[in-house]
Amino acid sequence: MGEKYFIQGNIACAEAAVIAGCRFFAAYPITPASEIGERLSELLPAVGGKFIQMEDEIASINAVIGASWAGAKAMTATSGPGFSLMQEGIGYAFMTETPCVIVVVQRVGPATGQASKGAQGNFYQSRWGTHGDYSAIVLAPNSVQEMFDLTIKAFNYAEEYRTPVILLADELTAHIFEPLEVPEKIEIKERKVAVDYSEPFFDSKDPLKAPPMPRLGIGLNVLVTGSTHNEWGYRATSDPMIHRKLVTRLYYKIEGNAKKICEYELDINDGSKIGIISYGCSSRSAYGAIEILSEHGLKISHLRLKTLWPFPDWAVKELSSKVDTIIVPELSLGQLVREVERASYDKTKIISLTKVGGGELIRPQEIVEIVRRL
Amino acid sequence: MKHYAIKYLREEVIPTPFCSGCGNGMVINALFKALTELGYEDLRNFVFCSGIGCAAWIPSPHFKADTIHTLHGRAIPVATGIKMMRPELNVIVISGDGDLAGIGLSHLIHAARRKLGIKVIMVNNMIYGMTGGQVSPTTPRGIKTTTTPYGNIEKPLDVASIMATMKVPYVAKWTTYHMMPLKNSLKKIINTDKFSFIEVISQCPTNYGRNLGFRKPFEMLKWFKENSIPISKAKNMKEEELEGKIIVGEYLNQIE
Ligand SMILES: Cc1ncc(C[n+]2csc(CCOP(=O)(O)OP(=O)(O)O)c2C)c(N)n1
Ligand code: SF4
Numbered sequence: 001m002g003e004k005y006f007i008q009g010n011i012a013c014a015e016a017a018v019i020a021g022c023r024f025f026a027a028y029p030i031t032p033a034s035e036i037g038e039r040l041s042e043l044l045p046a047v048g049g050k051f052i053q054m055e056d057e058i059a060s061i062n063a064v065i066g067a068s069w070a071g072a073k074a075m076t077a078t079s080g081p082g083f084s085l086m087q088e089g090i091g092y093a094f095m096t097e098t099p100c101v102i103v104v105v106q107r108v109g110p111a112t113g114q115a116s117k118g119a120q121g122n123f124y125q126s127r128w129g130t131h132g133d134y135s136a137i138v139l140a141p142n143s144v145q146e147m148f149d150l151t152i153k154a155f156n157y158a159e160e161y162r163t164p165v166i167l168l169a170d171e172l173t174a175h176i177f178e179p180l181e182v183p184e185k186i187e188i189k190e191r192k193v194a195v196d197y198s199e200p201f202f203d204s205k206d207p208l209k210a211p212p213m214p215r216l217g218i219g220l221n222v223l224v225t226g227s228t229h230n231e232w233g234y235r236a237t238s239d240p241m242i243h244r245k246l247v248t249r250l251y252y253k254i255e256g257n258a259k260k261i262c263e264y265e266l267d268i269n270d271g272s273k274i275g276i277i278s279y280g281c282s283s284r285s286a287y288g289a290i291e292i293l294s295e296h297g298l299k300i301s302h303l304r305l306k307t308l309w310p311f312p313d314w315a316v317k318e319l320s321s322k323v324d325t326i327i328v329p330e331l332s333l334g335q336l337v338r339e340v341e342r343a344s345y346d347k348t349k350i351i352s353l354t355k356v357g358g359g360e361l362i363r364p365q366e367i368v369e370i371v372r373r374l
Numbered sequence: 375m376k377h378y379a380i381k382y383l384r385e386e387v388i389p390t391p392f393c394s395g396c397g398n399g400m401v402i403n404a405l406f407k408a409l410t411e412l413g414y415e416d417l418r419n420f421v422f423c424s425g426i427g428c429a430a431w432i433p434s435p436h437f438k439a440d441t442i443h444t445l446h447g448r449a450i451p452v453a454t455g456i457k458m459m460r461p462e463l464n465v466i467v468i469s470g471d472g473d474l475a476g477i478g479l480s481h482l483i484h485a486a487r488r489k490l491g492i493k494v495i496m497v498n499n500m501i502y503g504m505t506g507g508q509v510s511p512t513t514p515r516g517i518k519t520t521t522t523p524y525g526n527i528e529k530p531l532d533v534a535s536i537m538a539t540m541k542v543p544y545v546a547k548w549t550t551y552h553m554m555p556l557k558n559s560l561k562k563i564i565n566t567d568k569f570s571f572i573e574v575i576s577q578c579p580t581n582y583g584r585n586l587g588f589r590k591p592f593e594m595l596k597w598f599k600e601n602s603i604p605i606s607k608a609k610n611m612k613e614e615e616l617e618g619k620i621i622v623g624e625y626l627n628q629i630e
Contacts, residue, residue, distance in 0.1 A: 063451045235434075
């Protein structure tokens with residue numbers, strides 16, 4: 001048994017980052033993510049790491065990119081408005097294969113919206129926020145324990161696949177206080193570092209693997225550019241083949257590993273005709289509803305996503321093959337539901353349960369009501 | 375014997391893609407002379423960060439060194455991340471006026487406030503060269519550009535003066551006409567570990583020169599020469615007399 005704590009989600013995230021090996025954090029304060037930076041400003045100097053509050057979120061993501069090339073595991077944390085500002089940098093990190101972690105604590109938007117109120121309106125932005133063809137790894141915790149566990153995972157995926165990874169939390173998960181158990185054994189992935197020219201820095205024979213990453217300052221004359229580049233980083237801004245090769249490799253490096261990256265809880269109850277698909281804070285509402293309904297003898301199946309992107313189509317299909325109806329509760333005007341509609345079989349009826357504003361969560365009773373009316 | 379600059383260049387990417395007569399080549403020349411005089415055999419402990427633009431192509435991919443070609447305007451934050459994690463490296467930012475004084479100005483100001491030991495070389499051709507000659511925050515008043523067809527009505531930003539006001543330990547401004555003093559200034563910032571800033575007024579014959587009616591690059595150099603005033607002399611001159619002049623020299627030197 002590991003050590004137990006009773007802490008806030010954002011603090012669990014900060015603690016996990018240090019355990020995962022994070023040694024650089026740059027951010028700009030924003031509710032409801034600020035506690036992560038506050039905690040790391042305390043923790044990082046003690047372990048030889050660096051903390052910096054930058055002038056804005058654009059600077060933050062770019063400083064993270066610089067630190068990552070300097071050899072550090074690096075992270076930033078923000079919320080909607082800051083996430084919007086970071087998008088160009090996220091595309092750069094993807095294109096240059098720069099491992100880094102971006103924590104996004106979702107709040108009510110658009111624009112400044114309702115700063116301290118939780119929401120789930122960044123589902124699609126987390127996947128398609130930057131321009132061009134790319135893929136994204138996005139993890140979604142639903143508890144303090146998962147703020148911890150998935151922060152570690154985010155670093156591991158970032159290093160393994162040499163790519164930015166987004167931890168898409170929400171205000172509830174970030175601010176709630178809950179028990180946390182720090183596991184005794186935690187798997188930490190280290191970066192595969194290039195020390196010579198035996199393998200190109202920007203290509204890989206195995207399309208499912210990231211190339212080793214060189215570190216600055218060791219005499220390798222590393223060329224990094226966000227423009228289209230060949231396997232050694234030389235710009236090639238009009239060659240169609242080089243561009244196609246690069247972006248398809250970067251894309252399949254993630255999509256081809258979807259089965260490995262995707263984590264979810266699929267709880268299929270034999271004989272149940274109704275399913276729920278949820279993530280983050282709304283999954284807690286789903287659990288509540290399932291409990292109420294089971295007390296009344298109604299069995300419900302549930303798919304709870306921990307990885308949002310790549311999207312686990314196959315898991316949705318599996319649920320869809322077992323039930324007649326899928327309810328999708330979410331704190332947006334309907335984002336996750338569109339993916340569910342896309343990935344499920346036509347015969348399955350999809351019901352969208354949406355709510356936005358004020359940080360009001362979906363009440364379990366609201367899900368129960370929908371089930372009752374079916 | 376090989377040319378002294380070859381040791382700093384990736385031979386496979388020369389010649390550079392710059393237009394003939396572009397000032398970027400002269401900046402490279404001054405920098406390599408400075409490095410050679412300081413005895414650097416290679417660029418091993420250097421990291422060059424640049425943004426987007428013609429000037430940003432000075433190091434990337436031409437320098438045989440670690441080079442990071444960042445997003446437009448973001449060379450300084452990237453350099454900040456690098457320098458914080460690897461303080462022993464000589465981190466040099468080379469970019470254009472649009473990159474550093476337009477889209478990236480706030481980063482420059484904050485870097486000047488933080489005074490982390492990165493060095494910034496701003497190649498100021500007073501225009502957006504790469505995108506075809508639009509007005510820049512440093513374009514002088516009255517100049518016609520592709521986005522100021524009736525002449526620029528805005529006052530240009532004097533970035534070196536801002537840096538000096540912020541007490542940046544080393545601030546200098548030269549033009550590509552002033553190759554020797556430019557080289558000497560470059561030597562100083564290469565050798566210091568303090569935040570420093572050099573502005574180089576440079577010629578873009580393709581997109582700027584033609585707007586001024588200069589057909590040949592050397593005509594622009596001649597114009598730089600005739601319109602430059604040493605900072606020591608400028609101190610005793612009135613604002614009206616200095617309108618349109620380039621004040622050259624060391625604005626601040628606290629590193630020696
Ligand atoms: C975010 C963003 N906006 C606009 C551009 C287009 N752009 C590329 S270079 C450039 C201007 C470069 O001007 P400057 O920094 O002065 O460099 P020069 O080409 O004159 O050397 C612009 C606006 C871009 N690449 N990214
Ligand atoms: S457009 Fe101007 S700045 Fe760009 S390479 Fe040509 S001359 Fe130089």
